[in-house]
Amino acid sequence: MDLVETGKPGELLPNVASGARALSWWGMALLIATEATLFALLIASYWYLRFRAGPVWPPHGIEKPALGLPLIMSVILWSSSIPAHIADRGIQKGSQARLRFGLAASWLLGLTFLLLQIIAEYPHSLKVAPPSQGSYGTLFFSLTGLHGIHVFIGLMISLWVQARAWQGAFDEHRHVTVQNFVMYWHFVDTVWVFVLATIYLSPHFI
Amino acid sequence: MFSTGLPSLALSFVSLTSFLVAIPSGIQVFAYLATLVTGKPKLTTPMWYVLGFILIFVIGGVSGVMTASVPLDQAVTDSYFVVAHFHYIMGGVALFPTLAALYYWGPKIWGRKLDEHWGKISFWLTFVGFNLAFFPMHILGAIGMPRRTYTYASHLGWDNWNLGETIGTFIMGVGILITIVNVVRSARHGEPAGNDPWDADTLEWATSSPPPDYDFETIPEVRSLHPMWDQPELKTGAQPPEMGGRPLAEGHRVLATSLLDAKPEAVVDMPHESMWPFVLTVGLMGFFYGALTRIAVVAVLGGFLSLVSVVGWIWPRGQTQEM
Numbered sequence: 001m002d003l004v005e006t007g008k009p010g011e012l013l014p015n016v017a018s019g020a021r022a023l024s025w026w027g028m029a030l031l032i033a034t035e036a037t038l039f040a041l042l043i044a045s046y047w048y049l050r051f052r053a054g055p056v057w058p059p060h061g062i063e064k065p066a067l068g069l070p071l072i073m074s075v076i077l078w079s080s081s082i083p084a085h086i087a088d089r090g091i092q093k094g095s096q097a098r099l100r101f102g103l104a105a106s107w108l109l110g111l112t113f114l115l116l117q118i119i120a121e122y123p124h125s126l127k128v129a130p131p132s133q134g135s136y137g138t139l140f141f142s143l144t145g146l147h148g149i150h151v152f153i154g155l156m157i158s159l160w161v162q163a164r165a166w167q168g169a170f171d172e173h174r175h176v177t178v179q180n181f182v183m184y185w186h187f188v189d190t191v192w193v194f195v196l197a198t199i200y201l202s203p204h205f206i
Numbered sequence: 207m208f209s210t211g212l213p214s215l216a217l218s219f220v221s222l223t224s225f226l227v228a229i230p231s232g233i234q235v236f237a238y239l240a241t242l243v244t245g246k247p248k249l250t251t252p253m254w255y256v257l258g259f260i261l262i263f264v265i266g267g268v269s270g271v272m273t274a275s276v277p278l279d280q281a282v283t284d285s286y287f288v289v290a291h292f293h294y295i296m297g298g299v300a301l302f303p304t305l306a307a308l309y310y311w312g313p314k315i316w317g318r319k320l321d322e323h324w325g326k327i328s329f330w331l332t333f334v335g336f337n338l339a340f341f342p343m344h345i346l347g348a349i350g351m352p353r354r355t356y357t358y359a360s361h362l363g364w365d366n367w368n369l370g371e372t373i374g375t376f377i378m379g380v381g382i383l384i385t386i387v388n389v390v391r392s393a394r395h396g397e398p399a400g401n402d403p404w405d406a407d408t409l410e411w412a413t414s415s416p417p418p419d420y421d422f423e424t425i426p427e428v429r430s431l432h433p434m435w436d437q438p439e440l441k442t443g444a445q446p447p448e449m450g451g452r453p454l455a456e457g458h459r460v461l462a463t464s465l466l467d468a469k470p471e472a473v474v475d476m477p478h479e480s481m482w483p484f485v486l487t488v489g490l491m492g493f494f495y496g497a498l499t500r501i502a503v504v505a506v507l508g509g510f511l512s513l514v515s516v517v518g519w520i521w522p523r524g525q526t527q528e529m
Contacts (some may be wrong), residue, residue, distance in 0.1 A: 004473050006461070007424065007453035013461075017472040021462040052213070147364070169522065 266294025287347025338374025424451030
């Protein structure tokens with residue numbers, strides 16, 4: 001670790017910061033706060049319109065969303081947080097292997113989720129609840145689509161972090177970029193709990 | 207909000223959140239008052255503007271609590287009562303503190319004090335004019351004058367209140383005009399401010415007026431809530447290293463410290479000037495303009511430019527990358 005002089009007599013400090021001492025960590029934390037607000041507002045609109053619509057939901061004879069595929073997708077997405085966590089912990093102990101493996105595994109799981117959503121889930125939902133024909137379809141695609149965009153952006157960030165990891169840019173002291181990405185990725189996975197509960201589960205149970 | 211035809215469940219929710227606004231606002235006002243009571247306030251122009259601000263903000267806050275109640279709001283909605291309320295809030299939170307800040311920090315910005323005598327005159331004209339212009343609106347709203355009325359029949363009993371408002375507006379205008387002239391004149395011919403014209407306690411008064419680009423020669427170590435009063439070595443803006451001032455001379459750097467007790471833990475490299483954030487905004491503007499006007503070429507080009515500039519922005523440049 002590089003130590004640098006601050007100019008105060010005899011004081012040497014590390015020239016690197018991670019976690020809450022790093023500026024970019026706060027940038028990511030605040031970004032997550034604003035994005036969480038965005039999701040909370042959309043979910044609140046869903047519930048507002050759901051209770052305004054009367055006892056039958058989804059309205060206008062739209063069938064309830066199928067649960068099988070979304071639940072499989074959820075398990076895949078949530079399991080991607082585990083290798084991300086391994087990568088984060090690994091580089092804190094200086095393990096390049098765990099960093100590279102963890103990032104790659106979580107990237108593949110995230111990509112699988114996104115591909116399943118685009119190729120298998122959306123074509124079905126587009127037929128059942130077209131977004132251009134009523135608020136239910138609009139809410140469905142706004143919420144899941146916004147989440148999908150966040151997954152996509154997370155995959156892009158991950159590509160960058162992985163490229164830097166293969167260059168050997170991170171070690172046990174310099175790794176705040178990894179921390180920031182993993183924090184974002186956990187956020188994307190956590191938000192999906194609420195999106196899944198609202199969009200897919202609630203019509204079956206409430 | 208309450209007259210838009212929302213169901214009563216939503217009405218009570220909106221009403222509840224409106225009432226809740228009173229709690230932080232109240233705490234805020236008591237914090238101002240406690241600061242004044244525990245300190246030794248000097249009645250200079252900035253302080254007069256702050257006192258005016260507190261009074262106006264409290265009046266606006268009280269009418270805010272009133273409009274949070276559903277039945278009262280349904281009676282006064284779209285009337286001049288609402289106009290009175292939000293002018294007191296905007297006057298409270300924007301106009302008066304801004305003028306106070308102008309008189310207080312103006313000397314730090316351009317190095318010369320504003321004229322105190324004319325400052326106090328400007329305060330009283332602005333304050334009296336403001337209240338004369340906006341307080342009668344409460345009464346006009348309560349007796350039924352709708353907002354956005356540009357003319358009305360003369361037998362409705364609104365004439366005298368409106369005449370008073372007009373006079374108040376002109377008085378306030380003269381007050382603000384005096385402030386503008388004061389700023390323009392004092393910025394050239396005012397009394398030189400020196401580092402600290404107010405004998406104030408906070409750090410911005412440690413350095414020269416106007417401050418140099420680097421603000422402080424050394425990043426000062428602060429050991430008091432009132433550093434300028436308790437640490438005389440700060441007076442020149444260059445705390446010596448043996449007393450804690452850190453030059454951090456090797457680059458564009460700041461200290462990272464622990465959150466609660468500010469123990470220095472690391473030296474962090476700050477980002478350097480970069481054109482990429484500007485390029486990114488141009489790209490984003492193109493992307494959203496194209497998306498809104500459905501000109502696909504502009505949107506695609508803008509999106510591509512945005513991606514390129516993000517990559518350019520975070521492209522590693524030596525050790526400043528891992529901040």
